[in-house]
Amino acid sequence: MSSCFAITAFLPSIVSKSIFAPRRANKSMDADNAPVSIMNACVASAQLAKAGEGIIEIAHSSKGDLATKVVDIDNALKEIPKTDSVFKGAGQVARFGMEHINGLIGATAIIKALCSEDQESALIQEGAAVAGMLACEKAHKAVFGTTKTKYINGKNKVEIKEGLYKEIPLLKNSANKVKAYCKQKGELLEECNGIKKFIGKAVKLTPEIAKGGTFAAVSIGGYAISHLLGGELAENITGRQVA
DSSP states (O other), X not given: OOHHHHHHXXXXXXXXXXXXXXXXXXXXXXXXXXXXXXXXHHHHHHHHHHHHHHHHHHHHTOOSHHHHHHHHXXXXXXXXXXXXXXXXXXXXXXXXXXXXXXXXXXXXXXXXXXXXXXXXXXXXXXXXXXXXXXXXXXXXXXXXXEEEEEEETTEEEEEEEOOGGGGSHHHHHHHHHHHHHHHHHHHHHHTSOTHHHHHHHHXXXXXXXXXXXXXXXXXXXXXXXXXXXXXXXXXXXXXXXXX
């Protein structure tokens, strides 16, 4: 896997998970009860692990001292679960969480609802919120494409699904022009020294960063709007005002 391919494939996920994880951590700390707090912490941990997975994949395909150090750390961590220690089996647990983040989010919503005073209303509202969030995420993935990783025989198999925008000439051409512009401006800045060189690298990655950022925004926005609509739906069904 080339460095350019790895960055294109994994950077959007790193960006979005880096936004999601702190939000989940805050929800864990602000939770009213222990079960919800624990579940939110588990989701945050899985999201951080997923971001870390992307960083490691990029490091494996890159050159330089920093990339080498990341790979060395990854190789060392992979050896820990193989030893006869308390960490034995931890890798499988972490892998399960990373592959079922949406399932963890759904389970967290159910536990949160069951811990509420009005369980019926809470189940309707939380169910609508999670369903709306997942629908918005699926729409974003369909339009802009997505990268999936499957863990097979100890290695990640990367599958990239192209977005529907590439089937629309106007959108495809516009996206290509933006990418070419960012690449050109980034390369010009990279020829400089100091902060401009760093900015140049960031400019070149603007399309991938934007993809990850918009995915997070669509997900968060979808949840918020669906949560409000779910509250109104719950009131109409139960006849009780949602707290």
